[in-house]
Amino acid sequence: MLSRSYNSLITYNHTEGRMKNKRVALLAAITALILLAIVATETRGLFAGDPRNAPKDHPLHIKKMNKKWTVVDALDSTKTRVIASKGENIVWTAKGSAVYFQFGDSTVFGTYYAAIKAGAKLTLTVQPTATPGRYPYAAFCLTDKEFARVDSPPIIIIE
DSSP states (O other): OHHHHHHHHHHHHHHHHHHHHHHHHHHHHHHHHHHHHHHHHOTTOTTTTOGGGSOOEEEEEEEEETTEEEEEESSOTTOOOEEEOTTOEEEEEESSSOEEEEESOHHHHSOSEEEEOTTOEEEEEOOTTOOSEEEEEEEEETTTTEEOOSSSSOEEEEO
8 A cells, every 4th residue: 555655656746747847848938938029129139238239439528738628539639520420429528627519500419509517428429310511519618718629610520
């Protein structure tokens, strides 16, 4: 009698184990389908979080050089022009003064005006509706009440 109970217990546990395996496999399949659906509906694809897909930044500094406020490339102060494409970011950092910006065409960044405090950053994205061309803008430095000059006025070229 004891052996019969033991055998039925083994058979029961073996069957229960198969059922658990089927449930785990089913759960894994459902999870995989949900993840596949999320990836398939993601507008930027499987590698959306990949930094290679991030928009390019064009970092600029507004700072005083040789007693004049200037707009220069943050990595190379000999570069003064920005050549950008739609969807890329222009990032200004105000070094030593609050800066007020005025843009002659609101289709480039979606605004005519912007401002940043001294030491702060301003990031504006070139709009998808921007027309390729040369876009001068004004950067007024509040500390000395002067316009920043480079190409008098600074210019952003949209390709």
